[in-house]
Amino acid sequence: MRMAPPWREPVPATGTMGEPRPLGRFGEYGGRYAPESLVEACREVDEAFRQARADPGFAAALAELLALHAGRPTPLTPARRLSQELGVQLYLKREDLTHTGSHKINNVLGQALLAARMGRRRLIAETGAGQHGVATATAAALLGLEATVFMGERDMERQALNVFRMRMLGAEVVPVTTGSRTLKDATSEAMRHWVGATGDSHYCVGSVVGPDPYPWMVREFQRVIGDEARGQCAAELRTGVPDHVVACVGGGSNAAGTFAGFADTSARFVGVEAEGGAGAARGRLGVLHGCRSLFLQDDDGQIIEAHSIAAGLDYPGVGPEHAHLRELGRARYVTVTDEEAVGAAVRLARSEGIVPALESAHALAWVIRAAGDGELAAGSTVLMTLSGRGDKDISTLKELL
Amino acid sequence: MTNILAAGAVERHLRARRDTGRALLMPYVTGGVTPGWTRYLTAFAEAGADAIEVGLPFSDPTLDGVTIQQASEAALARGASTRRILADLAEAGDVGVPLVASTYYNLVLHDGPEAFCAALRRAGVDGLIVPDLPVHEAGELTGVAAAAGVDLALLASPATPRPRLEEISRRSRGFVYAVSLMGTTGERAALAASAAELTTRIRSVTDRPVLLGFGISTPGQAREAGRHADGVVVGAAVMRRVLDGAGPDDLRAFLATLRRALDQE
Numbered sequence A: 001m002r003m004a005p006p007w008r009e010p011v012p013a014t015g016t017m018g019e020p021r022p023l024g025r026f027g028e029y030g031g032r033y034a035p036e037s038l039v040e041a042c043r044e045v046d047e048a049f050r051q052a053r054a055d056p057g058f059a060a061a062l063a064e065l066l067a068l069h070a071g072r073p074t075p076l077t078p079a080r081r082l083s084q085e086l087g088v089q090l091y092l093k094r095e096d097l098t099h100t101g102s103h104k105i106n107n108v109l110g111q112a113l114l115a116a117r118m119g120r121r122r123l124i125a126e127t128g129a130g131q132h133g134v135a136t137a138t139a140a141a142l143l144g145l146e147a148t149v150f151m152g153e154r155d156m157e158r159q160a161l162n163v164f165r166m167r168m169l170g171a172e173v174v175p176v177t178t179g180s181r182t183l184k185d186a187t188s189e190a191m192r193h194w195v196g197a198t199g200d201s202h203y204c205v206g207s208v209v210g211p212d213p214y215p216w217m218v219r220e221f222q223r224v225i226g227d228e229a230r231g232q233c234a235a236e237l238r239t240g241v242p243d244h245v246v247a248c249v250g251g252g253s254n255a256a257g258t259f260a261g262f263a264d265t266s267a268r269f270v271g272v273e274a275e276g277g278a279g280a281a282r283g284r285l286g287v288l289h290g291c292r293s294l295f296l297q298d299d300d301g302q303i304i305e306a307h308s309i310a311a312g313l314d315y316p317g318v319g320p321e322h323a324h325l326r327e328l329g330r331a332r333y334v335t336v337t338d339e340e341a342v343g344a345a346v347r348l349a350r351s352e353g354i355v356p357a358l359e360s361a362h363a364l365a366w367v368i369r370a371a372g373d374g375e376l377a378a379g380s381t382v383l384m385t386l387s388g389r390g391d392k393d394i395s396t397l398k399e400l401l
Numbered sequence B: 001m002t003n004i005l006a007a008g009a010v011e012r013h014l015r016a017r018r019d020t021g022r023a024l025l026m027p028y029v030t031g032g033v034t035p036g037w038t039r040y041l042t043a044f045a046e047a048g049a050d051a052i053e054v055g056l057p058f059s060d061p062t063l064d065g066v067t068i069q070q071a072s073e074a075a076l077a078r079g080a081s082t083r084r085i086l087a088d089l090a091e092a093g094d095v096g097v098p099l100v101a102s103t104y105y106n107l108v109l110h111d112g113p114e115a116f117c118a119a120l121r122r123a124g125v126d127g128l129i130v131p132d133l134p135v136h137e138a139g140e141l142t143g144v145a146a147a148a149g150v151d152l153a154l155l156a157s158p159a160t161p162r163p164r165l166e167e168i169s170r171r172s173r174g175f176v177y178a179v180s181l182m183g184t185t186g187e188r189a190a191l192a193a194s195a196a197e198l199t200t201r202i203r204s205v206t207d208r209p210v211l212l213g214f215g216i217s218t219p220g221q222a223r224e225a226g227r228h229a230d231g232v233v234v235g236a237a238v239m240r241r242v243l244d245g246a247g248p249d250d251l252r253a254f255l256a257t258l259r260r261a262l263d264q265e
């Protein structure tokens, strides 16, 4: 007898991970729940993005920046020793090897080019781990734009190195002292600031969240991860397509970009959230930061503060497309604890000589657990996006180890 | 049977007062901000408020500046919730002028628009403002609110183009909330230049009452705003005083200065 799989069979890919329905709807999720003052600005970004997408000149300029500045394509690395230990074939998509050290640069270069095309002179960004902030500061410097980055005070402490990097790159870093003083509050503050600066500034959202068109646009700019990996898997894997595609999920941009490359395959998608920031796995329907999606909330409907050792996963919600993929059963969302993530980081360092970002270590921690408890069948092929490198987390790790 | 196209109690009240030539005053208070906070409502009404906006605090008030953020945090820290605030209002009874709740859409969705609107009505609240619910997303709430007898007032901003302004004015109930400037709530040194222009544009497409809000902090600004719009909303200037410890009597005196300024026109 065939065991029921823990997830439903993949639905036919048509209709998933394409263009959303009008006003950015992914099923019932998404939308443009922006204050009226930002609606026109969102419409302008949407219009500019659609025009840019249809313009081969834009695609060429972006491809050149990604190649010459960001160092793409990134390799697909077989994790040989770890695969042997785990009894699965694990391949790592190496976003940690991009310039600035995480996948965030893919999205930012796209949006910075778009902003320049729209005649904006400044980028506004929120950041949690600081990786999106560093990427924004980098792209701004490269294209001659200004950058203002909002960052929770608590994150500024635990990611002090990235704060210095942003300032070194010429960006203004604004501490956010309200609420939990992490990513959620930095995002609120960036939105407030944008309301007063729509004329000359572009809000460079760092994940697949926010009002339409951001969830869709950011996924399209991150699609390069999945598209490259698809080609690399076709060349490297006997089966051509991996059995499982795994990525960590904060807002969900590295996962969305990775999944998008495999939407029309039978690969099973797994998004790995932090135990304390599991918007997809444990959130309920709500509206925050411009979109309708799943958010951690208390019994009164107040948003709960997330808690994760990985600042980039410290967000109480998830992008609307992930909420939709979950509802469809096309992807499933699991959680791992801080301890599991730290253990996975150490294991990858010692078996493959790669120190991953703590965010990425969450994805690996699930692979390790699932290989151990049989959820991943022996010999199955697993593509995992290694979203970033661990340099920014060294001081956190030093305190723990 | 309810005619869902008809305006409700808030709009009838505001139109009637406006038609006597009176400039309208709608002060704001964050629900649950202090123990006994409903005494502010009586004080506001005595000072000549025409309606009162009651904020239902949300953990992530993305369109509010520091003052209302702090007021929301203070209220939540005291254990305020939609349910408790509405219970306080029900207990306080009729204060003599319509009450208009304002909150973020997450709190409306929490129990669903129907249950939310029904709860407002049970507490004696006749109007609603949801700053993160723009007109193109409001379809889920407009019909439900109208059927429940809650006037859902929509916001217009200086960046709103004319066709949208027409739609907002058509679908808004109670009044049209004119956001005076491109920014968040909070006191400002002067009335923004965009205020007059926006009000003129709204008036050219509707005869619904137009209330100007965001940044109006002083009698002088209220008087100037009253020249363009049918009235003003005053939030942060009230809440800064409340956060600094001012009681109902102090606020009655402050609002009386605004009332006099509006009446001088």
Ligand SMILES: Cc1ncc(COP(=O)(O)O)c(C=O)c1O
Pocket: A102, A103, A104, A128, A129, A130, A131, A132, A206, A207, A208, A248, A249, A250, A251, A252, A253, A254, A255, A311, A312, A313, A357, A359, A360, A387, A388, A389
């Ligand atoms: C290395 C790394 N991975 C993952 C994330 C989470 O973001 P997302 O879920 O959008 O990929 C971050 C965010 O800061 C990050 O820095």
